[in-house]
Amino acid sequence: MVSTFLLPVIGISATLFSLSSTLPQIIKGLRTKEMDDVSVWLIVTLIIGLSLWVIYGAAKFDIVIAGGNSVGVLLNLVLLAIKLRYSRKPIS
Numbered sequence: 001m002v003s004t005f006l007l008p009v010i011g012i013s014a015t016l017f018s019l020s021s022t023l024p025q026i027i028k029g030l031r032t033k034e035m036d037d038v039s040v041w042l043i044v045t046l047i048i049g050l051s052l053w054v055i056y057g058a059a060k061f062d063i064v065i066a067g068g069n070s071v072g073v074l075l076n077l078v079l080l081a082i083k084l085r086y087s088r089k090p091i092s
Contacts, residue, residue, distance in 0.1 A: 015068030
């Protein structure tokens with residue numbers, strides 16, 4: 001069995017890796033102001049999925065799940081705003 005110390009470390013590490021995947025796309029979008037190659041449906045699906053994880057984490061009183069996925073929702077909302085602002089056809 002995984003120790004009570006190691007389990008939160010795994011959860012926090014998983015959260016950090018998951019969240020770090022969105023940051024490069026946000027930075028690239030802000031720098032280049034080109035977002036045509038990013039799928040709006042991917043972003044929307046991620047926002048929905050991460051929001052469900054937030055609800056699940058809150059219901060289980062798990063701060064790692066709820067907190068980490070809340071940040072993920074926020075980052076993907078920023079990504080969606082950048083997508084809508086800089087894409088020639090944002091919904092395609």
